Amino acid sequence: MxxxxxxxxxxxxxxxPVPDRVLRAMSAQVIDHRSPEFGELGLRALAAIKTIFKTEQDVIIYPSSGTGAWEAALANVLREGDKVLMYETGHFATLWKKMAEKLGVEAEFIGGDWRSGADPDQIETRLRADTGHEIKAVCVVHNETSTGSVSPIAEVRQAIDAAGHPALLMVDTISGLASIDFRFDEWGVDVAVSGSQKGLMLPPGISFNAVGAKALAAAKAGGARRSYWDWEEMLGINGKGYFPYTPATNMLYGLIDAIDMLHEExxxxxxxxxxxxxxxxxxxxxxxxxxxxxxxxxxxxxxxxxxxxxxxxxxxxxxxxxxxxxxxxxxxxxxxxxxxxxxxxxxxxxxxxxxxxxxxxxxxxxxxxxxxxxxxxxxxxxxxxxxxxxxxxxx
Structure with missing residues (x-):
């Protein structure tokens, strides 16, 4: 070399790049993930990440890449044979569609030119035509990392509402969160997916699902068979700061410091x-x-x-x-x-x-x-x- x-x-x-301050935070000694000390760490991390999504709803943290969080979002609310509407903003929208199809979900793509974000008018038109409400969710990439285009998520929510359609709004904000404005509650998002390695300034390794009440109800009523990705199992123990399986402890230390940095700025x-x-x-x-x-x-x-x-x-x-x-x-x-x-x-x-x-x-x-x-x-x-x-x- x-x-x-x-x-x-x-x-x-x-x-x-990971800031030195975050690297130092992550260098702490690993602790017992069933100890009272860890419970306090978990509660801090779970509360802190809500402030970045701008939500009062639940945010679930997975030890996985963003791809895992994609699958969690789909598996909890959709079952095999369900239909979803997606918008072709670029490579990552395409990959999310391919994943949905591998899970047995019927994914319909509104074609795009890879040079702009999703078009709310086209989404509204398609939903108005779905008079039987067969489409269960609209999936949109907030910031398309392959192209550098941003989709107007608030306008997509308005389009769904204008069509009078009950579809969930599911958003990939893996590269958008903590870099460009994202407002889970205000924009009426039902599920948001993100990851640690972009605006949160962490290494790859943890990912997130922000989950609204409508999506939680859909998950309880159905969804695919799931275990590792199950929201209900996570939320049942998250309330005390713990996780149902071994968490990425040192990533949580880094996450808290990274969020502190974002708020300090x-x-x-x-x-x-x-x-x-x-x-x-x-x-x-x-x-x-x-x-x-x-x-x-x-x-x-x-x-x-x-x-x-x-x-x-x-x-x-x-x-x-x-x-x-x-x-x-x-x-x-x-x-x-x-x-x-x-x-x-x-x-x-x-x-x-x-x-x-x-x-x-x-x-x-x-x-x-x-x-x-x-x-x-x-x-x-x-x-x-x-x-x-x-x-x-x-x-």
């Missing part, structure tokens, strides 16, 4: 910081003469920016060159946009200097890889940051 000096720029859209400040960095990134992309994948104004993600490569130039080769020469990891294009797109992550515990360093690596990488572009995108991003107030600092 050859030592590479300096810090590695992990600029993928998750996992995001202020959630609204965190969201504004992400939006400002995203705008600076898009300004750089435009100055390079390249194209942002999300083309729906107002739906661009604060978490990441997907960038289309010029015709005849592969994104994977560019990413490899940038990694080799400038020690920066950028997100790859997935499935339909494989090798056509690279993704710049700007989420988690970053500041203006982090972002400018990352954009410098991108610009130098474009040059080193021979990708046609205009110079000076980093300077444009710098001028944007200089001219716009930094949330929480330039008060």
């Amino acid at each position: 050859t030592h590479v000096s300096g810090r590695h720029f992990l600029q993928i859209p998750g996992p995001s 202020g959630l609204e400040t965190v969201f504004a910081r992400h939006q400002r960095h995203a705008a600076a990134t898009r300004a750089a992309v435009d100055a390079w003469g390249l194209e942002v994948l999300c083309n729906r104004q107002g739906q661009e993600s604060g978490v990441l920016t997907g960038v289309l490569m010029p015709e005849g130039h592969g994104a994977d080769n560019f990413r490899a060159v940038a990694l080799k020469h400038y020690n920066i990891s950028l997100g790859s294009g997935l499935s339909k946009v494989a090798d056509k797109v690279f993704r710049i992550g700007h989420l988690g515990d970053i500041n203006d200097l982090t972002l400018i360093g990352a954009l410098s690596g991108v610009e130098m990488g474009l040059g080193k890889a021979g990708v046609p572009h205009e110079k000076g995108g980093v300077g444009v991003a710098m001028r944007y940051l200089e001219s716009t107030p930094a949330p929480g600092i330039d008060a």
Whole structure:
């Protein structure tokens, strides 16, 4: 192995770099997960995560990736043969649909172009046509990590209500939570899915289901056969801070500290910081003469920016060159946009200097890889940051 000096720029859209403070919290000695001390830890973690989902409802913590939380959400409220309506916002919406089908759920896709979020009008139209109310749930990805597009979840809830349809609203906010605004209670979400490795600034390893009363009632009335993912079994013991099986103890220590960090900065400040960095990134992309994948104004993600490569130039080769020469990891294009797109992550515990360093690596990488572009995108991003107030600092 050859030592590479300096810090590695992990600029993928998750996992995001873990702050030193969170790493230190996670380094605590493991404790007995049946002890009174653990009960206090569990109660703190379960209460803290509710503040990030902005809910008074139950939030369940699983020792799993976000994929596990996807399955938990589906298995608790849907049984084999049930119908769900999903929206094709990108790769991760597609994977959630494939999972539903593997579980025997009939998943209907509203087709999308991978360049914008879900369209509430199309959802409302389809639900109005479902006069027999066969569709049991509407599943939408909040922040589509493969494309950098955000779906208007509050408007999707309004569309369901306008159609007079009883379908549950189920939302994947794995990459959106703690980076861009999400309001479980206010927006009328019934089930929300998230994970630890994005805006929560933790390693991969724990995931979440926020669960509303309507979804809990549906789970008690039916759903698929389940054991590990069963909400009722979890909630029965969560009330005392414990879990029905071995929890990810040290991840809970990190979770509490990460949530403390978010509140110390202020959630609204965190969201504004992400939006400002995203705008600076898009300004750089435009100055390079390249194209942002999300083309729906107002739906661009604060978490990441997907960038289309010029015709005849592969994104994977560019990413490899940038990694080799400038020690920066950028997100790859997935499935339909494989090798056509690279993704710049700007989420988690970053500041203006982090972002400018990352954009410098991108610009130098474009040059080193021979990708046609205009110079000076980093300077444009710098001028944007200089001219716009930094949330929480330039008060």
